[in-house]
Amino acid sequence: MSGSNNLKVFSSPERYVQGRNATHQLGNEMKKLAMKGPVVVVTTATPKKLLGEAWTTSLKDAGYEHTELLFGGTCTAAEAQRIADHAVTQNAKTLVAFGGGQIIDAVRAAVGLVGDGSVCEFVSCPTVASTDAPCSALCVMYHEDHSFHEYRFMCRHPTLVLVDTTAVAKSPVRMLVGGLGDALATYYEARTVHEAHADNFLGGKQTETAIALSKLCCDILLEDGPAAVESLYCQAVTPALERVVEANTLLSGLGFESGGLCVAHSVHNGLTSQKETATYTHGQKVAFGILTQLILEGRPREELDTVLEFNHKVGLPLVLSGLGVDVSSEKAVCEIAERSLAPGESAHNEPFEVTVDMMVDAIRAADQAGAKFLKEKEVSK
Ligand SMILES: [Zn+2]
The missing domain is CATH 1.20.1090.10 (Dehydroquinate synthase-like - alpha domain)
Structure with missing residues (x-):
């Protein structure tokens, strides 16, 4: 990567929240950042079972309408497109990813497909502490066979990163x-x-x-x-x-x-x-x-x-x-x-x-x- 000058650059998400039962604060934290609904939560069966009730209550109490979409399993270009299409159908203003690195990257890529980060904002909620994905603006895309495909750079970082350590403690x-x-x-x-x-x-x-x-x-x-x-x-x-x-x-x-x-x-x-x-x-x-x-x-x-x-x-x-x-x-x-x-x-x-x-x-x-x-x-x- 070649920079056009010698400027130093540092970048980060807008807000980082971590701790026991942090999911209960999801709606509140989004409100503090003046984030908008409708919200689409993308997840898989395990985080949903563990935290689904907590995020549903939290979003509802904070006045957010939300729907859920199950992740297809691999962060491919097609999967990111599918999530983006769903977000457009729902007129979503915020996409939330609950799960591991691939869900987070796929949802981030979807946010990029919907717009430049101003159309739709991104909340990343890792339920495992296994990769660098949650706080970054980078998507690591894979082929269907799990081999590395490409890096995609988004204009924006997640607006909010929320880590529930109770979920991490239960992760593999x-x-x-x-x-x-x-x-x-x-x-x-x-x-x-x-x-x-x-x-x-x-x-x-x-x-x-x-x-x-x-x-x-x-x-x-x-x-x-x-x-x-x-x-x-x-x-x-x-x-x-x-x-x-x-x-x-x-x-x-x-x-x-x-x-x-x-x-x-x-x-x-x-x-x-x-x-x-x-x-x-x-x-x-x-x-x-x-x-x-x-x-x-x-x-x-x-x-x-x-x-x-x-x-x-x-x-x-x-x-x-x-x-x-x-x-x-x-x-x-x-x-x-x-x-x-x-x-x-x-x-x-x-x-x-x-x-x-x-x-x-x-x-x-x-x-x-x-x-x-x-x-x-x-x-x-
Ligand atoms: Zn890495």
Whole structure:
């Protein structure tokens, strides 16, 4: 991405609300922002069962008319169009997404299809803390077969982001763990973009704010990540979980967009070229991407060890086989490397030219470092 000048740009949602039973405040929070109805809530069966009553009451009490639409399951161009068509039929002025990253991205894309964000506003209500989607203005679009399709940039951020931590505490552990991988990458990627004086996702240069938020995100995860994962096993909302939800959702969301992405996310996109990885979360793939990036950049060994230790503690992959890919398959590793270096990929934000050979070797060396780490853990048991 090339900015036309050296202006620093930082961007964010208008309001962020997080906490126990936050859904009960949805209508009130929308009212504070003078948002308009009718409202269309897009969701899936699980969030509806868990929170449907709460949002229905809250919207009604605040004087909003609302209808509901079930999400089709994958954030494709066709699905975004279907949601947009529905919104137009309902004359919706606000679209609310309750669910995971793909619902949020599909609804955001739909808002973009309806207008430029002034026709219809967007409320994002993540029920899992698994991706950077909730706070951003970016849509990650997929093909029907789950492979990566394209990024779409919206003019506007969500007007409101509302995170009910009671719902997150009941979400699958693997989703939170994926979020940890995605969020941990934020600092390592933003740091490289800073060093390279490259552009962030907003087509501008980094502010000090963006890099500071990324660092705070990383510090919280390393400190509280394992305890937050534990709290999910008993579905408890704890201070550690609250801090990690904020890191995964707000800090990581602002950090990646205003900080910029690099190799870790390109490796993620590369990994989606292998159909075996389709059942793994975004963050699980990004987590392996961090290891690849640190090796490619020749960072100190202790930094790699910190990430290996973290991945191991919280249950993120350390090796390619942890994502269903056979590292001995030259074809697979080559495809991943080639896809990760496609034109426009964030890997090109490195301050040096990255070749396919370099990427292949970094992937293989990351896998090797992960395998060695796991073997040593096994022996010391
Ligand atoms: Zn991500």
